[in-house]
Amino acid sequence: MELHYLTIKEARAGLKNRQFSGEELRQACLTRIKKLNPKLNAVLTVIDKPESSRNPNGPLGEIPFSAKDVFVTRGIRTTAGSKVLENYRPEYTATAVERLLDAGAVLIAKDNCDAWGHGSSTENSDFGPSKNPWDVTRVPGGSSGGSAVTVASGLSFFALGEDTGGSIRLPASFCGVTGLKVSYGAVSRYGSIAFASSLDTVGPITRTAADSELVFNVVAGRDPNDATSVTVGPALTRKNLKIGLPLEYFGKGNDPEVEKAVLEAVRVITEGVSGETLSLPHTKYAVAVYYLVATSEVSSNLSRYDAVRYGRDRSYLGAEAKRRIMLGTYALSAGYHDAYYKKAMQVRTLVKRDFERAFKKVDFLITPVSPTTAFKLGEKKNDPLTMYLSDIMTIPVNLAGIPAVSVPCGFSKDGLPIGMQIIGPYGSDRTLLAIAKAYQQKTHFHERHP
């Protein structure tokens, strides 16, 4: 029986019925990692010493999972994808990981990612890029590329990722899996190596939306160790939810196959009722806002890497990290602060208001996750600005702090996955997952494997 592509739900049922053991699941993943990781480079650290589940009958009992290498794991190397932390062994474990372990999940790997989360393709990892399992000459997306690959390729049953500007949603869409960017604060960031503290979110990457809900329910909720954490509410049960299509996310600039797949998905979800077109006029400023706000926060968050308490010195920082630190330092410096940082923070309010206004007219928005399917390795690497524009559809959501889920909704002629993004108002995480679950009951895109 092919165990490595079971969903969490199927695995839990199989375990309960004693069709297989937790150890068999773990071995299935470890064998597959051994076989495929040399080619895919999805995993940086494998945890293969037999570690029994803390809670074999828990909601995630004996389910093997991996975590993006930005989550500190006590005693287990955590690199954040950077040579600065190549040998760093944390003294504590991130809350989200602890909650997963307490629910019975078994950590088997730390996933490759763009160093510090800086990137949209995993090409900025100091340990080499991960490869898209659907076409290994292409990127898996980033920055949680390694995590999306482990889930898509059956190297783990689910992964814990992190999304600051699209870092869960983009790789999920490029790899054909489901990725949830939670409402800001819905999942504790304690132990998540900080990129941009007003934008970072922690969330699940899974093979199905039903699995995503399981994982979300385990990790979400207020944490006394994270003063910015909140507890979001249950799913809305109201029928006939109104769907909006923001015109700035459609039309020229999109790969026609992507646009077609997303519009078809809208038809499936609304059962033929047309989505309402509306405008989010400040969309075109979102990337500029992000690359001032996020980099400013980066210049502060990465100043702790001074080799005093941990890690190597700053000469080990990669080019992208240096670029972002300098951009942020400049934007915050005397004489430039008002023109850049303050201005960006003001425009951020306008981006947020666009969504608030939209949600007075509709309940949810649907857009593509990216204008294209996975691009080739090396294609955008030498032009930072072009790389930044890959996130054009995911960034506004982070600026507004609202939740969004990336759901597989088709394949290109070349067999590359296409993802749609469902965006909801703050706190609507569970309703988003309910919509995604219903969609996955009517479609089979999420069931295909590379």
Place this chain on the structure above:
Amino acid sequence: MKISTSEVKKIAALAGLKLTPAEVRKFGLQLSAVLDYVQALKKVNTENVKETASLTGLTNVWRADRENKKRYLKKGDYFRVNRII
């Protein structure tokens, strides 16, 4: 928005980064390109618009000052010295 070599050096110094002359030149060009791009924000009317600093609206989040035995340092993890103050 062209950024000069001296500005790049100054920013690098502020950020604790040592750059080679080649890096100064390369980053100068790349940063200039990004700054060019963000000039677009100048066109946005932000009169009377408050900056977004908080997304949750939370203020003064308290928790009980209780001990957590899981977070005690284990013997051997640290040095003990005599009280100084």
